[in-house]
Amino acid sequence: MIAVAESAMKGAGAVKNGVGLALPYHEIWVEDFEFISREGELPAPICVVAHEVISGRTIRLWRDQFQSSPPYRSDADVLIVTYYGSAEVGCRLALGWPVPERMLDLFTEFRNLTNGKSAKPKSGLLDAMAWFRLASMSVGDKDLMRDLILSNQTIDHNRDRILDYCEQDVLATAALLKVMMPTLDVARALLRGRYMASVARMERCGVPIDKPLLGRLETRRHALQDQLIADVDQAFGVYEGRSFKRKRFEDYLRREGIVWPRTEKGQLSLSKGTFKDMAQLHPKLEPLRQLRKTLATLTKNKLAVGADGRNRTMLSPFRSKTGRNQPSNSKFIFGQPAWMRSLIKPEKDRAVAYIDWSQQEFGIAAALSGDEAMTEAYRSGDPYLSFAIQADAAPPEATKASHKDIRDQFKALVLAVQYQMTAEGLARRLGCSVFKAETLLRLHRRTFSTFWAWSDRIENIALVTRSIRTMFGWRLDVGSDVNLRTIRNFPMQATGAEMLRLACCMATEEGINVVAPVHDAVMIEDAAASIDSTVKRMQAIMAEASRIVLGGFELSSDAKVVRWPNRYVDEKGGEMFQRVMRLLTELEARRLEHESVAA
DNA sequence: TCTATATCACCC
DNA sequence: AAACGGGTGATATAGA
Numbered sequence: 001m002i003a004v005a006e007s008a009m010k011g012a013g014a015v016k017n018g019v020g021l022a023l024p025y026h027e028i029w030v031e032d033f034e035f036i037s038r039e040g041e042l043p044a045p046i047c048v049v050a051h052e053v054i055s056g057r058t059i060r061l062w063r064d065q066f067q068s069s070p071p072y073r074s075d076a077d078v079l080i081v082t083y084y085g086s087a088e089v090g091c092r093l094a095l096g097w098p099v100p101e102r103m104l105d106l107f108t109e110f111r112n113l114t115n116g117k118s119a120k121p122k123s124g125l126l127d128a129m130a131w132f133r134l135a136s137m138s139v140g141d142k143d144l145m146r147d148l149i150l151s152n153q154t155i156d157h158n159r160d161r162i163l164d165y166c167e168q169d170v171l172a173t174a175a176l177l178k179v180m181m182p183t184l185d186v187a188r189a190l191l192r193g194r195y196m197a198s199v200a201r202m203e204r205c206g207v208p209i210d211k212p213l214l215g216r217l218e219t220r221r222h223a224l225q226d227q228l229i230a231d232v233d234q235a236f237g238v239y240e241g242r243s244f245k246r247k248r249f250e251d252y253l254r255r256e257g258i259v260w261p262r263t264e265k266g267q268l269s270l271s272k273g274t275f276k277d278m279a280q281l282h283p284k285l286e287p288l289r290q291l292r293k294t295l296a297t298l299t300k301n302k303l304a305v306g307a308d309g310r311n312r313t314m315l316s317p318f319r320s321k322t323g324r325n326q327p328s329n330s331k332f333i334f335g336q337p338a339w340m341r342s343l344i345k346p347e348k349d350r351a352v353a354y355i356d357w358s359q360q361e362f363g364i365a366a367a368l369s370g371d372e373a374m375t376e377a378y379r380s381g382d383p384y385l386s387f388a389i390q391a392d393a394a395p396p397e398a399t400k401a402s403h404k405d406i407r408d409q410f411k412a413l414v415l416a417v418q419y420q421m422t423a424e425g426l427a428r429r430l431g432c433s434v435f436k437a438e439t440l441l442r443l444h445r446r447t448f449s450t451f452w453a454w455s456d457r458i459e460n461i462a463l464v465t466r467s468i469r470t471m472f473g474w475r476l477d478v479g480s481d482v483n484l485r486t487i488r489n490f491p492m493q494a495t496g497a498e499m500l501r502l503a504c505c506m507a508t509e510e511g512i513n514v515v516a517p518v519h520d521a522v523m524i525e526d527a528a529a530s531i532d533s534t535v536k537r538m539q540a541i542m543a544e545a546s547r548i549v550l551g552g553f554e555l556s557s558d559a560k561v562v563r564w565p566n567r568y569v570d571e572k573g574g575e576m577f578q579r580v581m582r583l584l585t586e587l588e589a590r591r592l593e594h595e596s597v598a599a
Numbered sequence: 600t601c602t603a604t605a606t607c608a609c610c611c
Numbered sequence: 612a613a614a615c616g617g618g619t620g621a622t623a624t625a626g627a
Contacts, residue, residue: 246623261612263606267624269612271607277612296608299621320617324611329619335610356611361616419615428613489616496611497617519611519617 023186025079025102028053029072030174032083033091034149034166039331040306040313042204045091046155049166053081053174060163066095074100083107083125083173085193086317089200099200103193104186106176111318112192113183116467116477129172132179136172137165188473192318195501199317199325201508205515206310207333207523208352209303210345210567216584218301223587224580225298232291235284244292246270258282297337297576302330309347315517317501321486322494323474325517334518338573339580344523345567351531352568355538355559356521357546359383360499361418361492367553368491369454373447381556384411391443413440418492420485455488462487470494471549495549496520503545507538528563535559 031050035043050072051058059072070092074080080100082088084107089099110128114121121127129136145165148158155162217224225242233239238248246268253260253268260278261269275292279285304313311333319326329335333344346352357363362383366374377386385403388394388410394403409430416426427437445452462468462478468487469475474494478487500517507514507522512534516523522542526534539557546555562568569577 243623263612265605267605269606270623271612274612293608296621299608302620322617324617326618329610330621332610332619335619337609360611416615419617421615424613425615429615483616485614485616493611493617521611 023079023104025077027055027073027078028081028177029074029078030081030170030177031088032166032170032173033088034162035087035091035094036149036152036155040206040304040311042094042306042312043087043090045094046149047159047163047166048091049163049170051167051170051174053177058167058170060167062159062163068096070097074098076101078102079104081106081173081177082193082196083128083169083176085196086199086203086315089197090203093200093204099197102190103197104177104184104189105193105196106173106180108192108196108318109180109184109189110176112323112473112475113180114477115323115475116321116479118477118479118481125169125172125176128176132176134172134175134179137168141165185473191472192474192501194505195317198501198505198508198514199315202504202514202517203312203315205513205525206306206312207344207515208346208350208525209305209309209311209333210343211305211309213345214301214303214305214343216588217580220584220587221298221300224583225295227583227587228291228294228298232287236288238288242295244270244295256282294576294579297339298580303333303336303343304331318474320497321476322490323470323497323501324493324519325497332516334516334523337576338570339576341570341573342567342577344562346525346528346562346564348564349528350525351528351561351563352515352523352525353531353535353538353559353561354518354521354523354568355535355542355557356518357496357499357542357555357557360496360520360555362414363546363553363555364492364495364499364550365418365451367550368495369448369451371448371450371454374451375553382407384408384414387414387444387447391447393443409440413444417441417444418489420488458491459484459487462490470498471551472498474498499542499545499549499555502548503542506541506545510537510541512538512541531561531563535561 029050029052031048033048034046036046037043045063045066047060047062049058049060052072079102081104083105085103085105092099106128107123111123114123114131121131126136126139126142145162149155149162222242229239229242236252238244238252240248250268261274263269272293275285275289279289303311305311313327313331315325315327317325327335333341344352359378363378366378373390377383377390380386382400385394385398385400385407388403388406389396389398393410394406398406400407412429413426416429421429423434423437423441426440427434430437458468466478467475468478468490470491474497476490496519500519504514504517504522507524513525514522515525522538524534524538539559542557543554546553
């Protein structure tokens with residue numbers, strides 16, 4: 001297992017070089033690009049400064065000096081050090097330069113070092129400098145330079161200033177490297193650095209979007225909303241324009257004599273759940289509930305789509321506590337409501353595939369804890385039903401069809417345990433008594449007792465050592481204000497993140513077009529003619545990544561392929577998409593009629 | 600009119 | 612009206 005892990009961390013070692021850094025490289029280049037970045041487009045590099053820390057050599061290149069390859073090495077004998085290196089690799093890809101084979105990214109390592117600290121330091125270069133009490137330029141100066149770069153026209157006039165600024169950042173990063181060196185687990189840091197290169201490749205690909213449809217939706221968004229509101233609100237009178245007024249709703253409730261639940265602070269509770277319960281009690285509220293639900297997903301579109309119709313945005317690797325990516329939900333198609341995913345459409349003769357690990361966290365829990373019953377349940381292919389059978393809640397011959405309700409109940413139970421739900425929470429979720437929920441939770445504890453013993457141990461160790469970490473060293477500081485549920489969930493979620501990162505590295509390095517990572521899934525793209533074989537390769541990679549991260553335990557995956565001219569459909573959002581499309585075409589037809597009458 | 604807060608909706 | 616982990620973001624309202 002350790003041998004496998006090390007092969008994943010290519011090129012690690014601990015030989016001292018001339019500057020006292022425990023890094024076995026002939027050259028160590030700190031690299032920083034300045035570049036223009038526009039929403040949805042590829043980065044446009046302006047300049048690069050690279051500083052070699054052993055020899056002290058510095059190279060400064062302005063954009064008119066860029067050649068087809070960099071004037072310094074980035075092969076496996078050389079280490080490239082960055083601060084947020086996905087940006088540097090993005091620039092390299094834009095220039096047709098090679099992707100460094102060994103990367104150490106200090107942003108990532110700073111995040112890992114300070115992850116979970118109650119001081120919650122931000123993680124910019126200046127924040128890292130301040131953390132280590134290193135002198136650096138002021139935030140004001142940095143903002144000034146950024147404005148200079150953003151103001152496009154004057155860039156070439158400010159060549160020397162911008163290069164000087166870039167060099168300052170490089171020297172700051174080099175200084176940071178020296179102070180951070182003793183804190184680094186180099187082998188694992190290189191694995192994380194490797195992922196930053198993979199991120200750049202994925203960000204560059206982007207997700208193919210039906211841009212014309214996106215445009216039509218945007219033009220008619222207000223009309224769509226108005227139409228929906230007009231149809232429903234005449235019976236309620238709670239909207240003013242496009243906004244729901246709590247005051248008006250309160251008046252309505254008083255008129256109708258309906259007593260409504262309130263939140264802790266006395267406001268009307270307007271959540272989905274409350275509406276659902278209340279609409280069941282008062283069926284006349286159902287249309288209003290539907291309306292609110294629909295409007296909530298028809299918000300202003302901010303999707304970052306380039307001129308070529310690709311959704312490209314920063315994936316923000318290592319941003320979350322568990323090391324997951326955290327792209328902006330509004331800019332990233334996979335952060336949008338499920339029906340919007342039908343905007344994903346491969347171009348002519350192309351295809352996309354969405355591949356996700358089956359019950360990833362459940363499998364990880366089984367592997368990490370070594371619980372045999374859990375492993376058996378995972379291997380059965382239907383963990384929820386297997387669990388029901390193991391717990392004697394269903395007969396051995398039970399199937400998904402014959403015991404749907406029981407299976408649903410056990411599925412909710414498994415998810416509840418993953419998130420450390422209480423009996424009250426589970427009771428609410430299942431709509432059963434707290435007593436019943438307690439019984440179910442006990443059943444889980446009894447059936448998967450090895451898992452629970454392991455989970456207890458994890459919590460204890462975390463509280464004693466004041467930190468918790470994954471196999472590959474992603475760590476979380478455990479302060480006095482910890483949520484114990486966070487700790488117990490961390491191994492599953494953070495290990496899942498490790499697995500995804502490794503799979504993305506292997507796939508992108510093999511030349512597979514990974515267009516998006518999605519926590520326990522990836523979307524890939526290929527020619528329609530070869531997508532099936534590429535999906536198989538990707539699934540093999542995902543299986544291998546699971547084995548590497550879980551010490552031999554293999555997770556299976558499911559794939560959904562979509563070929564041009566079809567569009568991607570998420571089953572959770574298919575109906576809503578149809579509905580929106582129907583309304584949209586109606587509105588457009590009415591508009592056309594209008595125009596022809598006017599003419 | 601702007602900002603902060605509360606609450607909610609969505610993703611895995 | 613909610614003791615479910617990790618997130619981002621929109622909206623309504625209160626307050627400066």
